[in-house]
Amino acid sequence: MAVTERGEATGPGAAGPAPRGAAAVVATRLLALGRAEATLLKRNKTALYVALLMPVLMVWAMHSATAKLDLEKTGMSANEASITGAFGFVLLFAVYQNLSGAFVARREELVLKRLRTSEAGDAEILAGSALPAVGVALAQCVVLVVAGAAWLHLRVPARPDLLIAGFVLGVVLFVALAAVTATGARTAESAQLLSTPLLLLSVAGSGVAVPLKVMPDLVADICELLPMTPVVELMRGGWLGTLGLYETVGHLATALAWVVIAVFAVRKWFRWESRR
Protein backbone atom coordinates (compact mmCIF):
# COMPACT_ATOMS: atom_id res chain seq x y z
CA MET A 1 0.00 0.00 0.00
CA ALA A 2 1.25 3.47 -0.78
CA VAL A 3 -0.09 6.93 -1.05
CA THR A 4 0.75 8.69 -4.25
CA GLU A 5 1.93 12.25 -4.05
CA ARG A 6 -0.67 14.94 -4.15
CA GLY A 7 -0.26 17.02 -7.30
CA GLU A 8 0.69 20.68 -7.31
CA ALA A 9 -2.74 21.81 -8.34
CA THR A 10 -5.43 21.40 -5.72
CA GLY A 11 -8.33 23.46 -7.03
CA PRO A 12 -11.43 21.71 -8.35
CA GLY A 13 -11.03 20.64 -11.92
CA ALA A 14 -7.30 21.33 -11.83
CA ALA A 15 -6.55 17.63 -12.18
CA GLY A 16 -8.44 17.37 -15.48
CA PRO A 17 -7.03 18.37 -18.85
CA ALA A 18 -9.28 21.43 -19.06
CA PRO A 19 -11.70 23.09 -16.66
CA ARG A 20 -15.13 21.69 -17.27
CA GLY A 21 -18.43 23.52 -17.02
CA ALA A 22 -20.89 22.75 -14.25
CA ALA A 23 -23.30 21.15 -16.71
CA ALA A 24 -20.62 18.78 -17.97
CA VAL A 25 -19.77 17.76 -14.41
CA VAL A 26 -23.42 17.04 -13.66
CA ALA A 27 -23.71 15.05 -16.89
CA THR A 28 -20.66 12.98 -15.94
CA ARG A 29 -22.20 12.14 -12.58
CA LEU A 30 -25.59 11.27 -14.10
CA LEU A 31 -23.95 8.99 -16.66
CA ALA A 32 -21.81 7.27 -14.02
CA LEU A 33 -24.88 6.59 -11.89
CA GLY A 34 -26.94 5.58 -14.91
CA ARG A 35 -24.27 3.20 -16.16
CA ALA A 36 -24.08 1.42 -12.80
CA GLU A 37 -27.86 1.17 -12.62
CA ALA A 38 -28.02 -0.17 -16.18
CA THR A 39 -25.55 -2.91 -15.22
CA LEU A 40 -27.75 -3.74 -12.23
CA LEU A 41 -30.89 -3.83 -14.37
CA LYS A 42 -29.14 -6.17 -16.81
CA ARG A 43 -28.30 -8.51 -13.91
CA ASN A 44 -31.79 -8.41 -12.38
CA LYS A 45 -33.67 -10.63 -14.83
CA THR A 46 -37.10 -10.22 -13.22
CA ALA A 47 -36.95 -6.43 -13.31
CA LEU A 48 -35.57 -6.54 -16.85
CA TYR A 49 -38.42 -8.76 -18.11
CA VAL A 50 -41.04 -6.61 -16.40
CA ALA A 51 -39.58 -3.48 -17.99
CA LEU A 52 -39.12 -4.96 -21.47
CA LEU A 53 -41.94 -7.46 -21.90
CA MET A 54 -44.84 -6.30 -19.75
CA PRO A 55 -45.74 -3.29 -21.94
CA VAL A 56 -45.77 -5.52 -25.06
CA LEU A 57 -47.76 -8.20 -23.29
CA MET A 58 -50.30 -5.72 -21.96
CA VAL A 59 -50.85 -4.05 -25.34
CA TRP A 60 -51.36 -7.45 -26.92
CA ALA A 61 -53.74 -8.52 -24.13
CA MET A 62 -55.71 -5.30 -24.21
CA HIS A 63 -55.94 -4.95 -27.96
CA SER A 64 -58.78 -7.42 -28.42
CA ALA A 65 -60.70 -5.91 -25.48
CA THR A 66 -60.25 -2.41 -26.88
CA ALA A 67 -61.43 -3.58 -30.27
CA LYS A 68 -64.75 -4.70 -28.73
CA LEU A 69 -65.47 -1.22 -27.36
CA ASP A 70 -67.70 1.16 -29.27
CA LEU A 71 -64.94 3.49 -30.40
CA GLU A 72 -67.08 5.63 -32.68
CA LYS A 73 -67.27 8.51 -30.18
CA THR A 74 -63.48 8.57 -29.83
CA GLY A 75 -62.77 8.99 -33.51
CA MET A 76 -60.00 6.41 -33.20
CA SER A 77 -59.54 2.99 -34.73
CA ALA A 78 -58.85 0.03 -32.43
CA ASN A 79 -55.21 0.10 -33.51
CA GLU A 80 -54.91 3.81 -32.83
CA ALA A 81 -56.48 3.49 -29.39
CA SER A 82 -54.39 0.54 -28.23
CA ILE A 83 -51.05 1.65 -29.69
CA THR A 84 -51.31 5.15 -28.21
CA GLY A 85 -52.57 3.66 -24.95
CA ALA A 86 -49.39 1.60 -24.92
CA PHE A 87 -47.44 4.75 -23.97
CA GLY A 88 -49.18 4.42 -20.62
CA PHE A 89 -48.08 0.80 -20.21
CA VAL A 90 -44.52 1.79 -21.02
CA LEU A 91 -44.45 4.49 -18.36
CA LEU A 92 -46.15 2.23 -15.81
CA PHE A 93 -43.95 -0.84 -16.19
CA ALA A 94 -40.60 0.37 -17.53
CA VAL A 95 -40.50 3.50 -15.39
CA TYR A 96 -42.92 3.47 -12.48
CA GLN A 97 -42.93 -0.12 -11.26
CA ASN A 98 -39.33 -0.82 -12.20
CA LEU A 99 -38.02 2.23 -10.37
CA SER A 100 -40.12 1.94 -7.25
CA GLY A 101 -38.47 -1.45 -6.72
CA ALA A 102 -35.00 -0.18 -7.64
CA PHE A 103 -35.21 2.83 -5.30
CA VAL A 104 -36.20 0.59 -2.39
CA ALA A 105 -33.40 -1.87 -3.17
CA ARG A 106 -30.77 0.90 -3.28
CA ARG A 107 -32.08 2.44 -0.09
CA GLU A 108 -32.08 -0.85 1.81
CA GLU A 109 -28.55 -1.65 0.59
CA LEU A 110 -27.62 1.80 1.99
CA VAL A 111 -26.44 2.79 -1.48
CA LEU A 112 -28.51 5.97 -1.43
CA LYS A 113 -27.11 6.98 1.93
CA ARG A 114 -23.57 6.32 0.73
CA LEU A 115 -24.20 8.31 -2.46
CA ARG A 116 -25.41 11.24 -0.40
CA THR A 117 -21.89 11.56 0.99
CA SER A 118 -20.63 12.03 -2.59
CA GLU A 119 -20.64 15.18 -4.67
CA ALA A 120 -23.90 14.19 -6.39
CA GLY A 121 -26.95 16.17 -5.26
CA ASP A 122 -30.17 14.49 -4.16
CA ALA A 123 -31.98 15.10 -7.45
CA GLU A 124 -28.94 13.86 -9.39
CA ILE A 125 -28.86 10.61 -7.42
CA LEU A 126 -32.49 9.84 -8.22
CA ALA A 127 -32.27 11.08 -11.81
CA GLY A 128 -29.04 9.20 -12.52
CA SER A 129 -30.48 5.99 -11.09
CA ALA A 130 -33.58 6.50 -13.26
CA LEU A 131 -31.63 6.91 -16.51
CA PRO A 132 -31.71 3.27 -17.68
CA ALA A 133 -35.45 3.03 -17.05
CA VAL A 134 -36.00 6.26 -18.94
CA GLY A 135 -33.82 4.95 -21.76
CA VAL A 136 -35.83 1.75 -21.98
CA ALA A 137 -39.09 3.75 -21.99
CA LEU A 138 -37.82 6.10 -24.69
CA ALA A 139 -36.73 3.19 -26.89
CA GLN A 140 -40.11 1.50 -26.46
CA CYS A 141 -41.99 4.69 -27.35
CA VAL A 142 -39.85 5.17 -30.46
CA VAL A 143 -40.55 1.56 -31.46
CA LEU A 144 -44.29 2.16 -30.95
CA VAL A 145 -44.29 5.24 -33.18
CA VAL A 146 -42.18 3.63 -35.89
CA ALA A 147 -44.09 0.34 -35.80
CA GLY A 148 -47.44 2.14 -35.71
CA ALA A 149 -46.62 4.31 -38.68
CA ALA A 150 -44.84 1.63 -40.70
CA TRP A 151 -47.04 -1.44 -40.20
CA LEU A 152 -50.31 -0.50 -38.53
CA HIS A 153 -51.27 2.28 -40.92
CA LEU A 154 -51.21 4.96 -38.25
CA ARG A 155 -50.32 8.43 -39.43
CA VAL A 156 -46.94 10.04 -38.89
CA PRO A 157 -47.14 12.04 -35.58
CA ALA A 158 -49.07 15.27 -36.24
CA ARG A 159 -47.67 17.27 -33.31
CA PRO A 160 -44.33 15.74 -32.31
CA ASP A 161 -43.85 18.64 -29.88
CA LEU A 162 -46.88 17.56 -27.86
CA LEU A 163 -45.85 13.92 -28.11
CA ILE A 164 -42.44 14.78 -26.69
CA ALA A 165 -43.87 17.14 -24.04
CA GLY A 166 -46.19 14.37 -22.90
CA PHE A 167 -43.32 11.90 -22.71
CA VAL A 168 -41.04 14.27 -20.78
CA LEU A 169 -43.75 15.22 -18.29
CA GLY A 170 -44.72 11.56 -17.95
CA VAL A 171 -41.16 10.47 -17.27
CA VAL A 172 -40.52 13.15 -14.65
CA LEU A 173 -43.87 12.49 -13.01
CA PHE A 174 -43.55 8.71 -12.82
CA VAL A 175 -39.93 8.77 -11.68
CA ALA A 176 -41.06 11.05 -8.84
CA LEU A 177 -44.11 8.88 -8.11
CA ALA A 178 -41.84 5.81 -8.03
CA ALA A 179 -39.76 7.58 -5.38
CA VAL A 180 -42.91 8.41 -3.40
CA THR A 181 -44.04 4.77 -3.61
CA ALA A 182 -40.58 3.59 -2.55
CA THR A 183 -40.86 5.72 0.59
CA GLY A 184 -43.68 3.55 1.87
CA ALA A 185 -42.14 0.17 1.03
CA ARG A 186 -39.61 -1.82 3.03
CA THR A 187 -38.59 -4.30 0.33
CA ALA A 188 -38.50 -4.32 -3.47
CA GLU A 189 -41.32 -6.87 -3.39
CA SER A 190 -43.57 -4.70 -1.24
CA ALA A 191 -42.83 -1.82 -3.61
CA GLN A 192 -44.37 -3.91 -6.40
CA LEU A 193 -47.44 -4.37 -4.26
CA LEU A 194 -47.64 -0.70 -3.30
CA SER A 195 -47.32 0.38 -6.91
CA THR A 196 -50.29 -1.78 -7.97
CA PRO A 197 -53.17 0.59 -7.00
CA LEU A 198 -51.88 3.48 -9.11
CA LEU A 199 -51.01 1.03 -11.86
CA LEU A 200 -54.54 -0.41 -12.01
CA LEU A 201 -56.14 3.00 -11.63
CA SER A 202 -54.06 4.32 -14.50
CA VAL A 203 -54.82 1.37 -16.77
CA ALA A 204 -58.54 1.59 -16.09
CA GLY A 205 -59.03 5.33 -15.70
CA SER A 206 -56.39 7.16 -17.67
CA GLY A 207 -57.30 6.19 -21.20
CA VAL A 208 -54.64 3.49 -21.35
CA ALA A 209 -57.03 0.57 -21.87
CA VAL A 210 -60.33 2.42 -22.17
CA PRO A 211 -60.42 5.79 -23.94
CA LEU A 212 -62.00 8.48 -21.76
CA LYS A 213 -64.57 9.41 -24.43
CA VAL A 214 -66.17 5.98 -24.06
CA MET A 215 -66.89 6.69 -20.38
CA PRO A 216 -69.93 8.52 -18.95
CA ASP A 217 -69.22 12.28 -18.83
CA LEU A 218 -68.96 12.59 -15.05
CA VAL A 219 -66.56 9.63 -14.77
CA ALA A 220 -64.49 10.97 -17.64
CA ASP A 221 -64.27 14.39 -15.97
CA ILE A 222 -62.93 12.83 -12.79
CA CYS A 223 -60.56 10.53 -14.68
CA GLU A 224 -59.09 13.53 -16.50
CA LEU A 225 -57.56 14.55 -13.18
CA LEU A 226 -55.65 11.29 -12.65
CA PRO A 227 -51.86 11.60 -12.99
CA MET A 228 -51.51 9.37 -16.04
CA THR A 229 -54.44 10.86 -17.98
CA PRO A 230 -52.85 14.13 -19.22
CA VAL A 231 -49.67 12.26 -20.15
CA VAL A 232 -51.50 9.71 -22.30
CA GLU A 233 -53.80 12.34 -23.76
CA LEU A 234 -50.89 14.59 -24.74
CA MET A 235 -48.93 11.75 -26.34
CA ARG A 236 -52.01 10.32 -28.06
CA GLY A 237 -53.19 13.73 -29.22
CA GLY A 238 -49.68 14.67 -30.30
CA TRP A 239 -49.53 11.62 -32.50
CA LEU A 240 -53.05 11.60 -33.90
CA GLY A 241 -53.49 15.38 -34.07
CA THR A 242 -56.80 15.32 -32.24
CA LEU A 243 -56.15 17.86 -29.47
CA GLY A 244 -57.63 21.34 -29.57
CA LEU A 245 -55.82 24.25 -27.94
CA TYR A 246 -58.17 24.27 -24.95
CA GLU A 247 -57.63 20.57 -24.26
CA THR A 248 -53.89 20.87 -24.80
CA VAL A 249 -53.53 23.64 -22.25
CA GLY A 250 -55.75 21.77 -19.81
CA HIS A 251 -53.70 18.56 -20.06
CA LEU A 252 -50.40 20.44 -19.81
CA ALA A 253 -51.64 22.23 -16.70
CA THR A 254 -52.87 19.00 -15.08
CA ALA A 255 -49.61 17.22 -15.84
CA LEU A 256 -47.53 20.10 -14.50
CA ALA A 257 -49.64 20.25 -11.35
CA TRP A 258 -48.98 16.54 -10.76
CA VAL A 259 -45.27 17.01 -11.35
CA VAL A 260 -45.18 19.82 -8.78
CA ILE A 261 -47.10 17.71 -6.24
CA ALA A 262 -44.95 14.62 -6.81
CA VAL A 263 -41.64 16.49 -6.66
CA PHE A 264 -42.78 18.28 -3.51
CA ALA A 265 -43.71 14.94 -1.94
CA VAL A 266 -40.29 13.46 -2.79
CA ARG A 267 -38.44 16.45 -1.36
CA LYS A 268 -40.51 16.34 1.80
CA TRP A 269 -40.89 12.65 2.51
CA PHE A 270 -38.40 10.58 0.55
CA ARG A 271 -36.37 8.36 2.87
CA TRP A 272 -32.70 8.05 1.98
CA GLU A 273 -31.87 5.57 4.65
CA SER A 274 -33.12 2.16 5.70
CA ARG A 275 -35.05 2.05 8.97
CA ARG A 276 -32.94 -0.88 10.18
Added chain:
Amino acid sequence: MDFGENVIDVTGLRRRYGPPGDEKKGFEAVRDISFRVGRGELFALLGTNGAGKTSTVELIEGLARPSGGTVRVLGHDPYGERRAVRPRIGVMLQEGGFPAELTVAETVRMWAGCTSGARPVAEALELVGLADRRTVRVKQLSGGERRRLDLALALLGRPEVLFLDEPTTGLDPEARHATWHLVRELRESGTTVLLTTHYLEEAEELADRVAIMDKGRIAASGTLAEVIAAHPARIRFTLPEGWYVGDLPPLAELGVDSYEQTGRGIELRTRELQRSLTGLLLWARDKDVELDGLDPRTASLEEAFLSIAGRAA
Protein backbone atom coordinates in the same frame (compact mmCIF):
# COMPACT_ATOMS: atom_id res chain seq x y z
CA MET B 1 1.09 20.29 18.99
CA ASP B 2 -0.39 23.32 17.28
CA PHE B 3 -2.43 22.58 14.19
CA GLY B 4 -3.45 26.16 13.42
CA GLU B 5 -6.62 26.53 11.38
CA ASN B 6 -9.66 24.57 12.50
CA VAL B 7 -10.84 22.25 9.77
CA ILE B 8 -13.72 20.87 11.83
CA ASP B 9 -15.48 23.10 14.34
CA VAL B 10 -18.34 21.67 16.35
CA THR B 11 -20.20 23.75 18.93
CA GLY B 12 -23.04 22.69 21.19
CA LEU B 13 -24.09 19.91 18.81
CA ARG B 14 -27.31 18.04 19.47
CA ARG B 15 -29.16 15.30 17.63
CA ARG B 16 -32.58 14.07 18.59
CA TYR B 17 -34.39 11.16 17.00
CA GLY B 18 -38.15 10.96 17.09
CA PRO B 19 -41.03 13.41 16.77
CA PRO B 20 -39.82 17.03 16.79
CA GLY B 21 -41.05 19.31 19.53
CA ASP B 22 -42.07 16.50 21.86
CA GLU B 23 -39.43 16.38 24.57
CA LYS B 24 -40.80 13.23 26.19
CA LYS B 25 -40.84 11.01 23.14
CA GLY B 26 -37.80 10.21 21.03
CA PHE B 27 -34.21 9.98 22.07
CA GLU B 28 -31.37 12.47 22.19
CA ALA B 29 -28.31 10.67 20.86
CA VAL B 30 -25.98 13.67 20.85
CA ARG B 31 -26.17 16.06 23.78
CA ASP B 32 -24.23 19.29 23.60
CA ILE B 33 -20.96 18.25 22.03
CA SER B 34 -18.16 20.68 21.17
CA PHE B 35 -14.72 20.03 19.75
CA ARG B 36 -12.29 21.29 17.14
CA VAL B 37 -9.97 19.47 14.78
CA GLY B 38 -7.01 21.37 13.32
CA ARG B 39 -5.58 20.93 9.83
CA GLY B 40 -3.51 17.77 9.53
CA GLU B 41 -4.68 16.46 12.86
CA LEU B 42 -6.07 13.00 13.53
CA PHE B 43 -8.89 13.16 16.03
CA ALA B 44 -10.48 9.99 17.38
CA LEU B 45 -13.95 9.71 18.87
CA LEU B 46 -14.02 6.77 21.24
CA GLY B 47 -16.99 5.20 22.88
CA THR B 48 -18.96 2.07 23.52
CA ASN B 49 -21.66 1.06 21.05
CA GLY B 50 -24.54 3.48 21.37
CA ALA B 51 -22.44 6.26 22.86
CA GLY B 52 -23.38 8.54 19.96
CA LYS B 53 -20.21 8.43 17.84
CA THR B 54 -21.89 7.66 14.53
CA SER B 55 -24.76 10.03 15.22
CA THR B 56 -22.19 12.78 15.78
CA VAL B 57 -20.07 11.97 12.74
CA GLU B 58 -23.11 11.86 10.45
CA LEU B 59 -23.94 15.42 11.44
CA ILE B 60 -20.40 16.55 10.65
CA GLU B 61 -20.52 14.72 7.31
CA GLY B 62 -23.68 16.69 6.51
CA LEU B 63 -25.99 13.68 6.24
CA ALA B 64 -28.51 15.19 8.63
CA ARG B 65 -29.36 18.56 10.08
CA PRO B 66 -28.45 18.93 13.78
CA SER B 67 -31.35 19.55 16.16
CA GLY B 68 -29.12 22.06 17.93
CA GLY B 69 -25.68 23.65 17.77
CA THR B 70 -23.47 24.32 14.77
CA VAL B 71 -21.00 22.40 12.61
CA ARG B 72 -18.39 23.94 10.34
CA VAL B 73 -16.23 21.86 8.04
CA LEU B 74 -13.60 23.85 6.14
CA GLY B 75 -15.55 26.93 7.15
CA HIS B 76 -18.86 25.75 5.70
CA ASP B 77 -22.08 24.24 7.00
CA PRO B 78 -21.78 20.63 5.71
CA TYR B 79 -25.57 20.17 5.54
CA GLY B 80 -26.63 23.50 4.04
CA GLU B 81 -23.54 24.03 1.87
CA ARG B 82 -23.06 20.47 0.67
CA ARG B 83 -21.73 21.55 -2.70
CA ALA B 84 -18.89 23.53 -1.16
CA VAL B 85 -17.86 20.83 1.28
CA ARG B 86 -18.33 17.52 -0.56
CA PRO B 87 -15.54 17.82 -3.17
CA ARG B 88 -13.01 18.32 -0.37
CA ILE B 89 -14.01 15.51 1.98
CA GLY B 90 -13.93 11.73 1.85
CA VAL B 91 -16.37 9.64 3.85
CA MET B 92 -16.37 6.05 5.02
CA LEU B 93 -19.66 5.24 6.71
CA GLN B 94 -20.00 2.68 9.48
CA GLU B 95 -21.77 0.41 7.05
CA GLY B 96 -20.81 0.77 3.42
CA GLY B 97 -23.65 0.92 0.92
CA PHE B 98 -22.81 -0.78 -2.36
CA PRO B 99 -25.09 -2.53 -4.83
CA ALA B 100 -24.51 -6.24 -4.19
CA GLU B 101 -24.53 -7.14 -7.89
CA LEU B 102 -21.82 -4.72 -9.05
CA THR B 103 -18.19 -5.78 -9.20
CA VAL B 104 -15.50 -4.02 -7.21
CA ALA B 105 -14.20 -2.17 -10.28
CA GLU B 106 -17.71 -1.18 -11.41
CA THR B 107 -18.41 0.24 -7.97
CA VAL B 108 -15.24 2.33 -7.97
CA ARG B 109 -15.91 3.48 -11.54
CA MET B 110 -19.40 4.64 -10.58
CA TRP B 111 -17.98 6.51 -7.61
CA ALA B 112 -15.19 8.02 -9.69
CA GLY B 113 -17.81 9.49 -12.03
CA CYS B 114 -19.27 11.32 -9.02
CA THR B 115 -15.89 12.57 -7.74
CA SER B 116 -13.95 15.52 -9.09
CA GLY B 117 -10.29 14.82 -9.68
CA ALA B 118 -10.72 11.12 -8.95
CA ARG B 119 -7.76 8.77 -8.82
CA PRO B 120 -7.71 6.09 -11.52
CA VAL B 121 -9.68 2.99 -10.52
CA ALA B 122 -6.58 0.78 -10.51
CA GLU B 123 -4.68 3.16 -8.24
CA ALA B 124 -7.56 3.37 -5.75
CA LEU B 125 -7.81 -0.42 -5.56
CA GLU B 126 -4.03 -0.72 -5.24
CA LEU B 127 -4.11 1.62 -2.23
CA VAL B 128 -6.32 -0.69 -0.21
CA GLY B 129 -4.95 -3.97 -1.57
CA LEU B 130 -8.02 -4.95 -3.58
CA ALA B 131 -6.44 -4.90 -7.04
CA ASP B 132 -6.77 -8.67 -7.43
CA ARG B 133 -10.47 -8.57 -6.48
CA ARG B 134 -11.55 -6.08 -9.14
CA THR B 135 -13.86 -8.44 -11.06
CA VAL B 136 -15.51 -9.91 -7.96
CA ARG B 137 -19.09 -8.95 -7.15
CA VAL B 138 -19.55 -6.93 -3.98
CA LYS B 139 -21.87 -9.59 -2.50
CA GLN B 140 -18.99 -12.09 -2.61
CA LEU B 141 -16.57 -9.89 -0.67
CA SER B 142 -15.75 -10.61 2.94
CA GLY B 143 -16.67 -8.05 5.57
CA GLY B 144 -13.08 -6.85 5.72
CA GLU B 145 -12.81 -6.53 1.94
CA ARG B 146 -15.99 -4.48 1.94
CA ARG B 147 -14.48 -2.14 4.52
CA ARG B 148 -11.42 -1.73 2.31
CA LEU B 149 -13.57 -1.04 -0.75
CA ASP B 150 -15.34 1.61 1.29
CA LEU B 151 -11.97 3.12 2.20
CA ALA B 152 -10.94 3.16 -1.46
CA LEU B 153 -14.05 5.23 -2.29
CA ALA B 154 -13.37 7.62 0.59
CA LEU B 155 -9.84 8.19 -0.75
CA LEU B 156 -10.85 8.47 -4.39
CA GLY B 157 -10.95 12.26 -4.55
CA ARG B 158 -7.72 12.81 -2.56
CA PRO B 159 -9.75 14.50 0.19
CA GLU B 160 -8.47 17.20 2.53
CA VAL B 161 -10.67 15.86 5.30
CA LEU B 162 -11.32 12.18 5.83
CA PHE B 163 -14.14 10.74 7.94
CA LEU B 164 -13.60 7.14 9.01
CA ASP B 165 -16.40 5.54 10.99
CA GLU B 166 -15.00 2.36 12.54
CA PRO B 167 -12.72 1.72 9.56
CA THR B 168 -11.17 -1.53 10.75
CA THR B 169 -14.18 -3.35 12.15
CA GLY B 170 -14.18 -6.88 10.71
CA LEU B 171 -10.60 -6.64 9.40
CA ASP B 172 -8.06 -9.33 10.15
CA PRO B 173 -4.94 -8.16 12.03
CA GLU B 174 -2.84 -7.90 8.88
CA ALA B 175 -5.40 -5.81 7.01
CA ARG B 176 -5.91 -3.70 10.13
CA HIS B 177 -2.22 -2.87 10.31
CA ALA B 178 -2.13 -2.13 6.58
CA THR B 179 -5.05 0.28 7.05
CA TRP B 180 -3.32 1.96 9.98
CA HIS B 181 -0.21 2.34 7.87
CA LEU B 182 -2.26 3.92 5.08
CA VAL B 183 -4.06 6.29 7.44
CA ARG B 184 -0.76 7.36 8.98
CA GLU B 185 0.64 8.06 5.51
CA LEU B 186 -2.41 10.11 4.61
CA ARG B 187 -2.04 12.08 7.81
CA GLU B 188 1.60 12.71 7.09
CA SER B 189 0.69 14.04 3.65
CA GLY B 190 -1.53 16.62 5.39
CA THR B 191 -4.96 14.98 5.45
CA THR B 192 -7.15 15.84 8.43
CA VAL B 193 -8.83 12.73 9.83
CA LEU B 194 -11.84 12.28 12.08
CA LEU B 195 -11.95 8.67 13.19
CA THR B 196 -14.42 6.79 15.34
CA THR B 197 -13.48 3.50 16.87
CA HIS B 198 -14.15 1.22 19.76
CA TYR B 199 -10.68 -0.27 19.48
CA LEU B 200 -8.54 1.58 22.01
CA GLU B 201 -5.41 0.25 20.37
CA GLU B 202 -6.46 1.97 17.16
CA ALA B 203 -6.79 5.32 18.90
CA GLU B 204 -3.45 4.82 20.65
CA GLU B 205 -1.78 3.96 17.34
CA LEU B 206 -3.18 6.79 15.29
CA ALA B 207 -4.71 9.66 17.21
CA ASP B 208 -3.19 13.02 18.04
CA ARG B 209 -6.15 13.76 20.24
CA VAL B 210 -9.09 11.71 21.45
CA ALA B 211 -12.51 12.34 22.91
CA ILE B 212 -14.28 9.64 24.85
CA MET B 213 -18.03 9.75 24.34
CA ASP B 214 -20.57 8.40 26.74
CA LYS B 215 -24.37 8.67 26.49
CA GLY B 216 -24.17 11.39 23.86
CA ARG B 217 -21.67 13.55 25.70
CA ILE B 218 -17.92 13.95 25.64
CA ALA B 219 -16.77 12.57 28.98
CA ALA B 220 -13.05 13.20 28.49
CA SER B 221 -10.92 14.72 25.77
CA GLY B 222 -7.42 15.87 24.99
CA THR B 223 -4.16 14.29 23.93
CA LEU B 224 -3.70 10.67 24.93
CA ALA B 225 -1.40 11.78 27.77
CA GLU B 226 -3.94 14.28 29.04
CA VAL B 227 -6.80 11.82 29.00
CA ILE B 228 -4.74 9.18 30.74
CA ALA B 229 -3.48 11.66 33.32
CA ALA B 230 -7.04 12.61 34.20
CA HIS B 231 -7.73 9.02 35.16
CA PRO B 232 -5.24 7.92 37.82
CA ALA B 233 -3.94 4.42 38.37
CA ARG B 234 -5.89 2.23 40.79
CA ILE B 235 -5.34 -0.64 43.17
CA ARG B 236 -8.16 -3.08 43.90
CA PHE B 237 -8.27 -5.65 46.65
CA THR B 238 -10.57 -7.23 49.21
CA LEU B 239 -9.94 -6.88 52.92
CA PRO B 240 -10.46 -9.98 55.03
CA GLU B 241 -13.21 -10.23 57.67
CA GLY B 242 -12.50 -7.95 60.60
CA TRP B 243 -10.33 -5.44 58.76
CA TYR B 244 -11.54 -2.01 57.68
CA VAL B 245 -10.30 0.89 55.57
CA GLY B 246 -9.58 2.75 58.79
CA ASP B 247 -7.00 0.09 59.67
CA LEU B 248 -4.89 0.98 56.64
CA PRO B 249 -2.07 3.51 57.06
CA PRO B 250 -3.27 7.10 56.50
CA LEU B 251 -4.15 7.19 52.80
CA ALA B 252 -2.40 10.52 52.22
CA GLU B 253 0.81 8.91 53.43
CA LEU B 254 0.39 6.20 50.78
CA GLY B 255 -0.06 8.86 48.08
CA VAL B 256 -3.66 7.81 47.51
CA ASP B 257 -5.97 10.51 46.15
CA SER B 258 -9.29 8.85 46.88
CA TYR B 259 -10.87 5.50 47.49
CA GLU B 260 -14.12 3.67 46.95
CA GLN B 261 -15.59 0.81 48.90
CA THR B 262 -18.11 -1.79 47.73
CA GLY B 263 -18.79 -4.37 50.43
CA ARG B 264 -15.35 -5.63 51.41
CA GLY B 265 -13.85 -4.55 48.09
CA ILE B 266 -11.61 -1.49 48.11
CA GLU B 267 -10.40 0.60 45.21
CA LEU B 268 -7.61 3.13 45.84
CA ARG B 269 -6.87 5.79 43.21
CA THR B 270 -3.38 7.16 42.99
CA ARG B 271 -1.06 9.11 40.76
CA GLU B 272 1.94 7.39 42.37
CA LEU B 273 1.20 3.74 41.82
CA GLN B 274 4.56 2.41 42.96
CA ARG B 275 4.63 4.39 46.21
CA SER B 276 1.04 3.53 47.08
CA LEU B 277 1.47 -0.13 46.24
CA THR B 278 4.70 -0.43 48.22
CA GLY B 279 3.10 1.18 51.27
CA LEU B 280 0.09 -1.07 51.02
CA LEU B 281 2.10 -4.27 50.65
CA LEU B 282 4.47 -3.39 53.50
CA TRP B 283 1.46 -2.75 55.72
CA ALA B 284 -0.10 -6.07 54.70
CA ARG B 285 3.11 -7.98 55.53
CA ASP B 286 3.43 -6.18 58.86
CA LYS B 287 -0.11 -7.02 59.86
CA ASP B 288 -0.08 -10.43 58.17
CA VAL B 289 -3.13 -9.49 56.14
CA GLU B 290 -4.04 -11.40 52.99
CA LEU B 291 -5.18 -8.90 50.26
CA ASP B 292 -7.51 -11.04 48.20
CA GLY B 293 -7.76 -10.33 44.46
CA LEU B 294 -4.99 -7.74 44.59
CA ASP B 295 -5.11 -5.97 41.23
CA PRO B 296 -3.00 -2.86 40.59
CA ARG B 297 -3.52 -1.15 37.25
CA THR B 298 -1.35 1.53 35.79
CA ALA B 299 -3.06 4.51 34.15
CA SER B 300 -3.86 3.76 30.50
CA LEU B 301 -6.35 4.73 27.88
CA GLU B 302 -8.13 1.47 28.57
CA GLU B 303 -8.45 2.37 32.25
CA ALA B 304 -9.72 5.82 31.37
CA PHE B 305 -12.18 4.31 28.91
CA LEU B 306 -13.38 1.63 31.30
CA SER B 307 -13.80 4.04 34.17
CA ILE B 308 -15.97 6.24 31.93
CA ALA B 309 -17.91 3.37 30.36
CA GLY B 310 -18.14 1.63 33.74
CA ARG B 311 -19.51 4.75 35.35
CA ALA B 312 -22.25 4.67 32.77
CA ALA B 313 -23.25 1.08 33.48
